[in-house]
Amino acid sequence: MNNNNETKGIWKVIGASSLGTLIEWYDFYIFGSLAVVIANQFFPKTNPTAALLSTLATFAAGFIVRPFGALVFGRLGDLVGRKYTFLLTLVLMGGSTFAIGCIPSYESIGFLAPILVLILRLIQGLALGGEYGGAATYVAEHSPAHRRGFFTSWIQTTATLGLFISLGVILLTRHFLDVDPAKSIAKFNDWGWRIPFLISILLVVVSIYIRLKMAESPLYEKLKSEGKTSVNPLKESFGNKANLKMVLLALFGATMGQGVVWYTGQFYAQSFIENVCKVEFDQSRTILIWGILFATPFFVIFASLSDKIGRKWIMLSGMFLAVISYNYLFTNLYQIADVKTKTEVLAKKEIKTNLTAIANSTDFIRKTITKTTFTDGMTMLQTQTDTAYAIPGKATIKPLIAISKTLASNDYWKMVGIVFLLILYVTLVYGPIAAFLVELFPTKIRYTSMSLPYHIGNGVFGGLTPFIATLLTTIYTDNKIVGLMYPIIIATICMIIGAIYISNKIDPAVDR
Numbered sequence: 001m002n003n004n005n006e007t008k009g010i011w012k013v014i015g016a017s018s019l020g021t022l023i024e025w026y027d028f029y030i031f032g033s034l035a036v037v038i039a040n041q042f043f044p045k046t047n048p049t050a051a052l053l054s055t056l057a058t059f060a061a062g063f064i065v066r067p068f069g070a071l072v073f074g075r076l077g078d079l080v081g082r083k084y085t086f087l088l089t090l091v092l093m094g095g096s097t098f099a100i101g102c103i104p105s106y107e108s109i110g111f112l113a114p115i116l117v118l119i120l121r122l123i124q125g126l127a128l129g130g131e132y133g134g135a136a137t138y139v140a141e142h143s144p145a146h147r148r149g150f151f152t153s154w155i156q157t158t159a160t161l162g163l164f165i166s167l168g169v170i171l172l173t174r175h176f177l178d179v180d181p182a183k184s185i186a187k188f189n190d191w192g193w194r195i196p197f198l199i200s201i202l203l204v205v206v207s208i209y210i211r212l213k214m215a216e217s218p219l220y221e222k223l224k225s226e227g228k229t230s231v232n233p234l235k236e237s238f239g240n241k242a243n244l245k246m247v248l249l250a251l252f253g254a255t256m257g258q259g260v261v262w263y264t265g266q267f268y269a270q271s272f273i274e275n276v277c278k279v280e281f282d283q284s285r286t287i288l289i290w291g292i293l294f295a296t297p298f299f300v301i302f303a304s305l306s307d308k309i310g311r312k313w314i315m316l317s318g319m320f321l322a323v324i325s326y327n328y329l330f331t332n333l334y335q336i337a338d339v340k341t342k343t344e345v346l347a348k349k350e351i352k353t354n355l356t357a358i359a360n361s362t363d364f365i366r367k368t369i370t371k372t373t374f375t376d377g378m379t380m381l382q383t384q385t386d387t388a389y390a391i392p393g394k395a396t397i398k399p400l401i402a403i404s405k406t407l408a409s410n411d412y413w414k415m416v417g418i419v420f421l422l423i424l425y426v427t428l429v430y431g432p433i434a435a436f437l438v439e440l441f442p443t444k445i446r447y448t449s450m451s452l453p454y455h456i457g458n459g460v461f462g463g464l465t466p467f468i469a470t471l472l473t474t475i476y477t478d479n480k481i482v483g484l485m486y487p488i489i490i491a492t493i494c495m496i497i498g499a500i501y502i503s504n505k506i507d508p509a510v511d512r
């Protein structure tokens with residue numbers, strides 16, 4: 001078969017598969033991108049740290065159930081086909097995302113609000129557990145063996161691009177709400193945050209229309225016509241010792257480390273810049289957007305390279321670079337925004353105090369905003385909210401203090417450079433992994449077999465990264481980068497297992 005025939009229609013397949021997967025990632029990650037805002041909407045506001053941790057835990061819950069989605073939809077995909085299975089996952093994901101945008105706030109319906117959010121996140125997790133394996137398998141089964149890494153890499157870009165689009169939609173929504181920045185922020189935090197959730201339904205409708213026109217995978221159709229499809233994909237995947245061994249090797253030698261590198265380099269990086277470095281909302285997100293924009297082509301570059309030299313060492317090199325440099329890179333992120341390294345311009349210091357009367361009381365809510373300018377151009381806004389009592393000596397409540405820093409141009413681009421490196425590691429571990437996984441398992445049980453280790457590695461080990469890392473920083477408050485202990489340990493274990501037990505030889509099991 002010549003190359004023209006081998007690749008006939010492949011770009012249409014990639015486009016249709018990637019668009020749907022991109023939308024699913026957008027739907028899934030819009031929640032994490034708005035973690036701080038959602039914490040104020042669906043959880044009690046009395047303890048902002050606890051509310052943020054609760055939101056991150058709810059975010060992580062969507063990851064924890066992804067392996068169950070992999071089992072349910074993987075089995076369905078191996079029994080009835082790839083096309084209709086990941087069409088169903090798209091509908092579930094889109095409907096859940098739209099519904100989150102409709103849930104009333106905690107102030108309106110109390111604890112029912114976080115419960116509903118949790119249920120919808122679980123549905124999202126189940127749906128995503130079935131989506132990725134189907135899309136990667138579908139593209140791989142249309143691809144010629146010698147270019148499988150290259151063609152499946154386009155599916156690999158969708159996770160990062162989904163995050164990219166979620167960040168872009170959030171920023172555009174926030175800026176279009178009002179020309180006055182202060183009013184725009186207030187409107188976005190009040191109700192505007194719902195817009196990115198609600199518009200996802202339009203994207204889903206477009207993707208469903210496109211996917212309905214797709215044909216079934218030719219390899220799966222061939223098996224079906226020959227009567228060789230699996231009768232019991234779960235039993236054949238995990239009851240067979242040889243296949244179970246490959247499932248475990250895929251998990252502990254590849255996807256576990258890949259998962260923590262992915263979520264550290266993107267989600268925890270954003271959380272660290274916003275919540276630890278205290279960089280203001282827009283900058284914390286555009287830093288990540290630029291990093292993603294510059295690094296995304298490397299998904300295709302490294303995956304294409306894996307077609308020539310094998311998948312193993314490319315993936316393990318990404319884990320190795322992460323392990324040896326995470327502490328250094330995140331320390332630099334912190335130091336770039338650390339006021340202890342800067343000199344204040346005392347003449348430019350501004351302090352404003354506003355008093356708002358408390359209903360049926362002689363007391364006031366006092367908000368003190370202090371603007372500090374530094375010689376390098378960075379500015380810092382510190383907002384302290386407390387109560388001004390009419391009766392002197394009345395017992396005081398600990399004030400709430402919010403800090404927001406706006407970086408100077410030079411420091412801003414330094415952070416972009418560091419985030420670019422973090423995402424470059426992601427492209428090393430993630431670019432080749434779809435081709436690596438599909439090549440491990442035979443066609444009739446591939447959807448089930450590859451989906452489970454992928455979603456345990458990414459959903460459980462990777463998805464828990466922002467929550468565990470943030471939790472560690474609240475326990476060990478003096479160590480700003482203590483949260484990195486978790487991804488470094490997991491990536492190290494995975495790197496050692498992968499180096500010893502994974503073969504670098506490309507085994508075209510996809511053709512079986």
